[in-house]
Amino acid sequence: MTDKEKQSGKSTEGMLDYNENSSAQLQLVRLLSPLVRELVHSMDAPCAEFKIVDYGCGPGVNSIEMVKPAIEACLEKFSDTPIVVCHSDQVGNDWNTLFELVSGSDGYAHIAKGIRTEAAIGSFYDQVTSSETVSIGTCIFASHWLSQGIQLDSAGTVWFADLLSDARRIVDRIAQKDWTQFLLQRALEIRAGGFLVVGTLGSVPDTSEKNGIAASGRGIYRAIYVVAQTMAEDGLISSESLESFLFSLWFMTEAEARHTLVKNPELKTAFEIYRISVEPSPTKASDIFEDHIQEPGTYAEKYVGYIRAFGDSTLRTHLFGSNSVNSEHLDQLMTEFYNRLAHLYESETNKYACEVWHLVVVLRRK
Numbered sequence: 060m061t062d063k064e065k066q067s068g069k070s071t072e073g074m075l076d077y078n079e080n081s082s083a084q085l086q087l088v089r090l091l092s093p094l095v096r097e098l099v100h101s102m103d104a105p106c107a108e109f110k111i112v113d114y115g116c117g118p119g120v121n122s123i124e125m126v127k128p129a130i131e132a133c134l135e136k137f138s139d140t141p142i143v144v145c146h147s148d149q150v151g152n153d154w155n156t157l158f159e160l161v162s163g164s165d166g167y168a169h170i171a172k173g174i175r176t177e178a179a180i181g182s183f184y185d186q187v188t189s190s191e192t193v194s195i196g197t198c199i200f201a202s203h204w205l206s207q208g209i210q211l212d213s214a215g216t217v218w219f220a221d222l223l224s225d226a227r228r229i230v231d232r233i234a235q236k237d238w239t240q241f242l243l244q245r246a247l248e249i250r251a252g253g254f255l256v257v258g259t260l261g262s263v264p265d266t267s268e269k270n271g272i273a274a275s276g277r278g279i280y281r282a283i284y285v286v287a288q289t290m291a292e293d294g295l296i297s298s299e300s301l302e303s304f305l306f307s308l309w310f311m312t313e314a315e316a317r318h319t320l321v322k323n324p325e326l327k328t329a330f331e332i333y334r335i336s337v338e339p340s341p342t343k344a345s346d347i348f349e350d351h352i353q354e355p356g357t358y359a360e361k362y363v364g365y366i367r368a369f370g371d372s373t374l375r376t377h378l379f380g381s382n383s384v385n386s387e388h389l390d391q392l393m394t395e396f397y398n399r400l401a402h403l404y405e406s407e408t409n410k411y412a413c414e415v416w417h418l419v420v421v422l423r424r425k
């Protein structure tokens with residue numbers, strides 16, 4: 060294990076091959092683009108610059124595609140206003156890839172002269188940019204990551220949706236506190252009349268599930284548990300480490316997303332709710348890789364790539380790291396895990412498909 064991995068308490072860091080394995084995120088970006096355009100057109104002119112912030116921007120492609128409609132609409136509506144694009148993420152983000160893409164052929168630097176690009180490095184659970192300066196903030200597939208790594212008795216599962224009793228209540232409280240904190244920080248940063256657009260994975264009521272909700276991605280988190288359990292049974296990792304490992308995330312229902320906005324006095328004063336919805340993704344809602352179902356090898360490869368892109372750092376740091384004696388051993392455990400995962404998807408195909416419900420929250424700063 061490297062020092063960096065040992066020291067990291069963050070829930071995400073160093074997402075792998077992200078641009079190649081984030082088509083589900085890009086789909087939501089495309090879905091929200093007309094809305095972002097419409098919101099910018101409905102705004103009053105900013106005092107000085109028109110500032111766009113993409114929170115939890117990741118390494119590139121999707122962040123660029125998310126800010127483009129805001130830039131284009133700003134040029135249409137406020138032609139002579141200087142534009143600032145701020146990409147915000149944690150220190151471990153792949154900033155070099157991002158900035159290469161900004162000025163590349165599919166980037167936005169060439170859309171107009173003088174677009175200034177900034178990075179704000181830090182956690183979006185803190186204030187990351189100056190007060191009352193942001194005209195539009197976006198946050199795609201990021202706000203579901205909680206503010207801290209969590210270890211508790213999570214026997215039988217690796218994620219929030221299958222937790223029971225006290226464990227679920229503890230993580231629920233952290234998730235509600237984090238969502239409130241995220242919104243309070245944005246209330247400081249967004250100018251009067253500006254907008255916040257959050258698009259992420261959501262959950263819907265479902266009485267057939269043990270906690271009464273069906274959460275996006277339930278198949279893949281259950282697949283991860285099944286595979287890790289076979290490794291515990293084969294003595295490759297300890298059962299104790301698996302039974303206390305949890306992905307630090309929470310996919311809210313519409314009611315959960317709304318709750319703090321109507322109950323917290325500061326948020327109620329700060330924001331007008333423009334939209335809160337959880338809806339099935341308009342395409343591939345029941346299986347993000349359904350196009351490949353006829354070729355089990357490719358289907359498995361796609362799922363392993365997707366899981367690796369968002370989950371590798373968490374799995375390394377918080378599960379397999381404590382079961383390895385050195386970095387070589389850790390790499391072997393990771394390889395074994397992905398081989399077993401590929402085998403599971405190849406043999407069971409869509410039993411562990413990733414379903415997607417989009418949670419969209421749009422708020423106007425009063």
Ligand SMILES: C[S@@+](CC[C@H](N)C(=O)[O-])C[C@H]1O[C@@H](n2cnc3c(N)ncnc32)[C@H](O)[C@@H]1O
Nearest residue numbers: 084115116117121148149182183199200201204
């Ligand atoms: C799945 S990626 C999404 C990236 C991009 N928005 C997209 O749509 O492709 C999640 C991103 O959220 C970032 N993230 C997670 N927790 C964060 C936090 N507390 N503060 C800032 N960024 C965070 C991660 O570093 C990662 O880049």
